[in-house]
Amino acid sequence: MALVFDKMHVIIEGKTKIIYENPDDPKTVFMKFKDDITAGDGVKHDVIQGKALVDWKTNKDIFEYLNRKGIHTHYVESPQECVSIVRKLDYKIDLEVVTRRVAAGSILKWGTAVEGQRFDPLITQFHYKDDPLHDPMLDAAYVEFIISSKQDGHWFKEMREINIDVFQELETAFKQCRIQLIDFKLEYGLIDGKVTLIDEISGGSFRLWPYAKENPDFNQPNILSELDPKGRLDKDNYRLGESLDQVQTKFEQIANLTDTFKDLS
Ligand SMILES: Nc1ncnc2c1ncn2[C@@H]1O[C@H](COP(=O)(O)OP(=O)(O)O)[C@@H](O)[C@H]1O
Ligand SMILES: [Mg+2]
Known part of the structure; x- marks a missing residue:
């Protein structure tokens, strides 16, 4: 019913x-x-x-x-x-936890990263979730300070570990579809006292760029030439002003791809 x-x-x-x-x-x-x-x-x-x-x-x-x-x-x-x-959440942690394999989007504005730069190991950033403040990034030294000194520091450690585990699982899954997971943001809360992955993961959570070549070479510092950012399937299409029909078509393509995850054990 x-x-x-x-x-x-x-x-x-x-x-x-x-x-x-x-x-x-x-x-x-x-x-x-x-x-x-x-x-x-x-x-x-x-x-x-x-x-x-x-x-x-x-x-x-x-x-x-x-x-x-x-x-x-x-x-x-x-x-x-x-x-x-x-x-049901007992406590919502007001952070967006971002993990990146490839430099794209806001990271390009902040420092010396060049579009397509490959991060290995993955990098993870914590942003305070607050729309009017535009989700400011927490200072990396401050995050390390929390981890080392505060009672709840293990939350940050666990969020970072879960983010990396999830990234690796999804990167592997999308690889089967010849798509590179570029970056994503996840959210966390406490359920029964444990740091738990919450919220949703969908077309607005990540960047997904198709492979540009039959046999891309990801073993180099910058992999932009191996990928096809113009063929992106994610919410950047909306951010960049594509028609709503186009945006929806791309989101449908993502759903068709993740449908194949059912066959992955
Ligand atoms: N497991 C959960 N239990 C209760 N609330 C949840 C859970 N997971 C997510 N939420 C809540 O759902 C809301 C997310 O809805 P969304 O439309 O994504 O909001 P936002 O505008 O904050 O992105 C948040 O307020 C979040 O706290
Ligand atoms: Mg949301």
């Missing part, structure tokens, strides 16, 4: 999802995807018919894959289209 949300209690409505109380289970909540798409910390905003469905599919495939890989996530199941059941 289809779930009816009209009378359910909304815990919180964000930019792309609504969280509802689960009347049958206080330990879980319903996460309902919306057709809204935003960029620039919510400044640019549109509604794309059908976006909720493709994001839900991508998110489902990715979280089910990560759960099979033993990553500690909030995801339980997806009982109907556009709806997932997740374990």
Whole structure:
């Protein structure tokens, strides 16, 4: 029987999802995807018919894959289209945790990184999640200070470790589709006292660039020539002003790719 949300209690409505109380289970909540798409910390905003469905599919495939890989996530199941059941947060950690393999996007503005530069080992950055402040990055020395000196420092260590584990799993999975995972951002909270991967992973969470060549050589400091950034499948298409139809078509392509993750053990 289809779930009816009209009378359910909304815990919180964000930019792309609504969280509802689960009347049958206080330990879980319903996460309902919306057709809204935003960029620039919510400044640019549109509604794309059908976006909720493709994001839900991508998110489902990715979280089910990560759960099979033993990553500690909030995801339980997806009982109907556009709806997932997740374990309820006890405490939300207000950070966006970014991991990068290849330099792209905001990192190019901050320092000496050149587009296409390959990071090995992966680099991870913590951003304070605050739209009006444009998600400022935490100072790396400050993060190390927290890890070494504060009671809850192990949260940061664990978030970084989970981010790297997830990156490696997804990088391997997208590789089978001849796509390079460039970077992504994940969010965390505490559930039963444990640092847990929460929220969603979909076309707005990462950058995905197809391979430009039959046999790309990733064993070099800059791999831009091996990749096809113009063929990008992710939300940069929206940020860069592509038509909403184009944006949706690319998101559908991502959902078609992650559909194949079902076959990965
Ligand atoms: N497991 C969970 N339990 C409760 N709330 C959650 C869980 N995972 C994510 N959320 C909440 O869902 C909301 C995310 O919705 P979203 O539309 O992405 O918001 P935002 O505009 O903050 O990006 C956040 O408020 C987040 O705290
Ligand atoms: Mg969000």
